[in-house]
């Protein structure tokens with residue numbers, strides 16, 4: 155057994171790719187907040203690749219963690235001097251193990267916030283990147299503005315102690331740079347949010363303005379916030395993943411990461427202090443990321459929501475099991491083709507029919523073992539940003555909303571917190587305390603539409619007749635017949651591309667038109 159470290163790299167089996175570059179010469183020009191599974195499988199892999207190709211020595215990554223769980227990442231990376239194993243899992247079972255070397259430092263902010271601020275103020279820091287989740291941007295659910303009422307944010311705004319939030323730390327770093335006459339770094343959001351750079355700009359600027367209006371104005375003038383689209387399905391690391399790395403390659407790695415082979419990064423090229431030559435390693439640099447992000451968020455991410463609640467209620471726990479079921483694959487393809495795609499602009503260089511088929515193949519990769527639970531979590535951050543816009547556009551254009559409405563209904567049913575066998579569901583959502591009682595009251599109370607009357611999440615959808623009719627039908631079918639039968643009814647009159655015409659499943663409820 156080899157404990158992963160710079161000293162043991164040469165002892166790893168030949169099939170494990172490892173850094174061939176001199177890590178001691180790599181400087182951390184990127185500070186990354188939220189160094190979790192995804193950024194280690196994606197951004198850090200691209201930088202590692204560039205380093206392999208002899209470029210990017212000034213673009214190593216310093217991870218920063220803020221949350222209690224990040225102490226474990228600190229410990230893991232401390233043990234390996236920042237190294238970790240990325241295992242790409244091909245559908246045919248082929249594994250590509252690779253040790254990533256681009257993370258050259260890690261700071262756990264609660265240990266020493268000033269060290270983080272000093273690193274941000276250091277002229278060598280030229281990009282601050284983020285994967286702090288959708289919820290990490292502190293957007294007020296009703297106003298859409300920065301939520302100044304958030305307790306941690308409000309505490310940071312008093313300036314009475316060292317900051318604890320990403321907003322407080324970034325603002326403190328920028329303040330020092332401004333005072334010292336150092337140009338600001340670029341802030342690069344890599345979260346799954348439409349116009350993630352624009353959202354980051356609004357939120358970070360709002361915090362800075364509330365702290366110090368002059369700082370806010372300086373930021374508005376000088377800080378760049380490029381938008382980007384990022385893609386690589388990266389499940390949470392499990393103990394089985396750790397054991398696999400240990401047993402197959404003899405590597406003792408406290409926190410490896412597994413991911414699918416597919417990867418994509420489309421990035422707006424707005425980096426006043428420069429950037430790594432990411433275009434050398436496959437990143438698409440574009441003027442406007444909009445068509446790419448709409449494609450990805452409305453096809454991939456919204457389909458994840460389309461499969462997770464129905465899938466969970468039908469008894470599935472792994473994503474590939476859901477998507478290997480032809481009924482579910484057909485449902486997702488129908489949602490993507492009939493409802494999501496018509497809302498998309500043309501995407502340069504992309505055949506959307508191929509993209510949709512590839513998504514089903516990616517979701518069906520049995521080796522990745524992505525979980526339905528990961529996709530069901532924090533739905534209140536996801537459905538309003540990925541699916542509700544599809545519904546709105548179709549309502550406005552006269553397009554169909556039946557399948558999207560059924561996805562919303564499946565969330566409403568799932569949020570009741572009890573499955574079809576009467577077993578409890580653990581609803582993981584920052585709004586769970588509100589949502590679960592509301593969802594339960596749709597069964598017990600006298601308003602079956604109560605869940606979608608939540609304007610915070612759905613705006614005025616509940617007053618849109620076409621949406622409401624489809625939603626009511628789907629919710630009632632979910633209650634009366636269950637998830638599988640509801641999908642069968644929805645799909646009964648549609649072409650079924652991914653299963654034989656005489657398939658094994660017969661619709662268990664009446665078809666939509668005979669209702």
Ligand SMILES: NC(=O)c1ccc[n+]([C@@H]2O[C@H](COP(=O)([O-])OP(=O)(O)OC[C@H]3O[C@@H](n4cnc5c(N)ncnc54)[C@H](O)[C@@H]3O)[C@@H](O)[C@H]2O)c1
Pocket residue numbers: 187188189190191192193219220221223224285286287288289290291320344345346347384385386387388389
């Ligand atoms: N996992 C994927 O397949 C994937 C793919 C594309 C994009 N993404 C984006 O990356 C994000 C993170 O995904 P992940 O798989 O790395 O998750 P993860 O749970 O492994 O990592 C999330 C990191 O964000 C930190 N974080 C959470 N809330 C925060 C807050 N309020 N302030 C500061 N830090 C906070 C966590 O402590 C952790 O370090 C997603 O929410 C998504 O926007 C993920």
Ligand SMILES: O=P(O)(O)OC[C@@H](O)[C@@H](O)[C@H](O)[C@H](O)CO
Pocket residue numbers: 288346384385386387388454455458528529532536
């Ligand atoms: O990570 P989230 O919360 O943005 O969304 C859950 C998944 O849809 C997402 O992680 C996808 O796996 C990812 O966006 C694929 O690139």
